[in-house]
Amino acid sequence: MGLQPVILSGGAGSRLWPLSRQHFPKQLLSLVDENQTLIQATAARLKGLQGVKPTLVVCNDQHRFLVAEQLRAAGRPCAKIILESQGKNTAPALTLAALSALEGETNDPVLLVMPADHVIDDVRAFQQAVALGESLAALGHIITFGIVPTGPVTGYGYIKRQSQLPEADGGAYTIERFIEKPDLPDAKAFVQDGAYYWNSGIFMMRPSVWLSALYKYAPKIAEVCRQAYAKGSDDADFYRVNAAIFADCPSDSIDYAVMEPLTGGTQAAGAVVIPLQAGWSDIGAWAALKEVLPKDDDGNVFRGDVIANNTRNTLVVADHRMVATVGVADVTVVETADAVLVVKNDQAEKVKEIVAQLKRDQRQEHLIHRQVFRPWGSYEGVDVGDRFQVKRLTVNPGASLSLQMHHHRAEHWIVVRGTAIVNCGDREYLISENQSTYIPIGEKHRLANPGKVPLEIIEVQSGSYLGEDDIVRFEDNYGRIDDLKAE
Numbered sequence: 001m002g003l004q005p006v007i008l009s010g011g012a013g014s015r016l017w018p019l020s021r022q023h024f025p026k027q028l029l030s031l032v033d034e035n036q037t038l039i040q041a042t043a044a045r046l047k048g049l050q051g052v053k054p055t056l057v058v059c060n061d062q063h064r065f066l067v068a069e070q071l072r073a074a075g076r077p078c079a080k081i082i083l084e085s086q087g088k089n090t091a092p093a094l095t096l097a098a099l100s101a102l103e104g105e106t107n108d109p110v111l112l113v114m115p116a117d118h119v120i121d122d123v124r125a126f127q128q129a130v131a132l133g134e135s136l137a138a139l140g141h142i143i144t145f146g147i148v149p150t151g152p153v154t155g156y157g158y159i160k161r162q163s164q165l166p167e168a169d170g171g172a173y174t175i176e177r178f179i180e181k182p183d184l185p186d187a188k189a190f191v192q193d194g195a196y197y198w199n200s201g202i203f204m205m206r207p208s209v210w211l212s213a214l215y216k217y218a219p220k221i222a223e224v225c226r227q228a229y230a231k232g233s234d235d236a237d238f239y240r241v242n243a244a245i246f247a248d249c250p251s252d253s254i255d256y257a258v259m260e261p262l263t264g265g266t267q268a269a270g271a272v273v274i275p276l277q278a279g280w281s282d283i284g285a286w287a288a289l290k291e292v293l294p295k296d297d298d299g300n301v302f303r304g305d306v307i308a309n310n311t312r313n314t315l316v317v318a319d320h321r322m323v324a325t326v327g328v329a330d331v332t333v334v335e336t337a338d339a340v341l342v343v344k345n346d347q348a349e350k351v352k353e354i355v356a357q358l359k360r361d362q363r364q365e366h367l368i369h370r371q372v373f374r375p376w377g378s379y380e381g382v383d384v385g386d387r388f389q390v391k392r393l394t395v396n397p398g399a400s401l402s403l404q405m406h407h408h409r410a411e412h413w414i415v416v417r418g419t420a421i422v423n424c425g426d427r428e429y430l431i432s433e434n435q436s437t438y439i440p441i442g443e444k445h446r447l448a449n450p451g452k453v454p455l456e457i458i459e460v461q462s463g464s465y466l467g468e469d470d471i472v473r474f475e476d477n478y479g480r481i482d483d484l485k486a487e
Contacts, residue, residue: 003052003134004079004109004207006097007042009059009067009116010087014355014366015285015348018339019317022367027116028066031289036074038283039067039116043076046112049127053109054079056100058093059116061085064238065375065478083235085243090115090201091257092249095214095225096241098207110137111210113203113254119292121279129276132171133204136272139167142213142262143204144175146197146273147280152187155284155349157199157255159273160190162263168274175263175271178255197275201282203254210258218257224249236479286332287348290315304335313345337370337380375478376401377454388462393447395420395455400448402476409463409470411439413447418455421448444474 013026020026027039036044046052054077059067061083071078082096094113101109112130120126133143146159157180161173178199182190190196214222228246232239262271281292293301293315300311304318312329319336332348334341343351358366371380376399382390395401395418403423413422414436422429422437423446431437439445441463449455473480 002107002109003046003049003130004101004111005043005046005052005055006094006101006111006113007039007055007057007116008090008093008097008113009039009057009063010084010090010093011115011117012355013117014352016283016289017351017355017366018334018336018341019319021365021369023062024066024369024373025063025117026283028063028070031283032119032292037070038119040070040074040076042114042116042118043071043074045114045120045123045126046130049130056097057081057116058084058097060087061240066373068237069375078237081238083238083240085241085246088246088249088251090254091214091218091221091252092225092246094203094210094254095221096229098210099226099229100239101207102211108206108208110134110204110206113205115201115282117283118200118202119279119281119283121292122277125278126276129274129278130204132168133274136165136168136172136274137204137206137209140206140209141165141270141272142209142259143172143272143274144259145200145202145276147200148275148277149191149196149198152184152191153198154181154184154187155288156282157181158187158190158196159199161195161197161273161275165272168272172272172274175259175273177263178260197273198280199255200276200280201254213258213262217261218250218252221250221252221257285348285351286315286334286343287345290332290345315345339365375399377449379459382458384466387464387466388460389466391459391461393455393457393459395447395449395457397449397452397454400477401446402473402478402480403444403446404471404473405442405444406463406470407442407472408465409461410441411445412460412462413437413439414458414460416456416458418449418451418453420455420457421450422446423448446475 009027011025012022013020016026019029028037030037043055056079057067064083068081080100082100101111129145137143159178160176162176163174164170165172228241231242259271281288283289290301295301299313301315305322306316306318307324309326311325314328315332316323317334321335323333323335330345332343332345355366371378377394377396379391379393382392415431415433419430419432422431424439425443
């Protein structure tokens with residue numbers, strides 16, 4: 001039958017702003033392990049298990065190149081990366097993956113559905129739970145993993161178990177009900193009771209079982225996803241569902257769409273919870289991140305260049321500059337190139353309200369970092385003024401920007417590292433370190449790195465309009481001719 005991993009890489013991680021942004025969300029960040037991102041750790045979690053198929057990934061179209069590159073760099077092959085034109089929550093995302101898993105298959109593999117942004121410390125315990133879940137999912141159950149609570153946390157939903165599943169030797173239970181995030185007295189009562197677990201959001205089932213249940217309990221989601229997937233198209237290494245059809249899909253979670261209607265019954269195949277003790281966290285907010293990172297003797301966690309004096313129970317992330325703290329306690333400080341967050345630890349959940357205000361004010365800080373990643377490399381804003389701006393471009397070895405032109409700006413390029421091939425009008429030429437070139441307004445041009453080291457360019461733009469949407473593409477190696485996002 002085989003085990004088919006599915007990674008759901010949606011969400012913006014707004015409570016982890018300013019590190020997590022809409023166009024560079026938390027699953028793409030190295031929050032816990034500096035050597036791998038959360039999505040890379042998720043993909044690596046099944047290493048060593050037998051019969052595991054290449055991973056299916058469902059992600060937002062905006063993140064496609066970043067997701068593909070991170071999984072490639074981690075050596076985790078993907079069966080397919082399915083692109084959603086807009087986020088519709090986890091039930092439609094899982095449905096798209098289930099439809100893909102059944103393509104060309106005759107054995108209806110068991111899906112292991114994992115959010116891309118979770119932390120699991122005890123991988124062996126997780127794999128043992130997965131092995132039990134695979135055997136139960138093969139019988140037609142829909143499995144979720146319930147985290148054995150370590151305390152009365154109010155930031156998670158809870159699952160109440162019902163009766164033991166006979167075929168699982170006491171390792172799994174039917175589910176009585178799901179509970180939304182409780183208040184503190186209820187959370188304390190749940191932990192004391194012992195029959196309640198945190199809702200992990202990790203699931204296992206056969207795709208045919210999921211689709212059958214979805215058609216029963218949420219038929220519009222099932223039908224819209226079926227049509228959107230059937231009328232989708234391949235795009236290089238990606239599969240795009242039909243955006244116009246998918247726009248009509250209701251937004252709902254796996255829990256609400258299927259799991260909750262399945263609970264409390266006595267059906268032979270239904271919703272099942274497997275208890276899991278594996279050092280799990282969904283890193284939903286800064287307080288959760290602080291809990292999973294090593295602390296000093298004063299309960300502090302410092303990342304980056306930090307100098308602290310008389311500081312206790314404090315998380316400091318210094319991304320670009322040195323950060324100093326004196327006489328503070330119980331706070332979180334996060335510094336990035338374009339924003340600084342200071343929040344009391346017990347108010348960390350409210351960071352998302354700042355993100356909402358940035359959206360209302362139409363500011364860019366909730367969308368992107370100063371450094372913006374592209375499939376060819378990245379660019380970072382250095383300076384901006386009236387009719388000019390300065391950027392630092394890094395072009396990966398062997399990569400090239402699209403053949404393009406701008407209506408309203410000219411560009412000056414200065415090479416500070418490496419060698420560039422420049423196309424400008426009908427000319428093609430090389431420029432090396434300490435050399436420069438000029439791209440006039442309205443001239444077709446292209447920049448490429450033929451070398452084996454990253455190419456670094458200082459770009460000075462000048463003109464009447466410097467917006468990122470002033471771009472016309474004529475050729476592109478990454479299929480972005482119709483993509484309105486700029487380089």
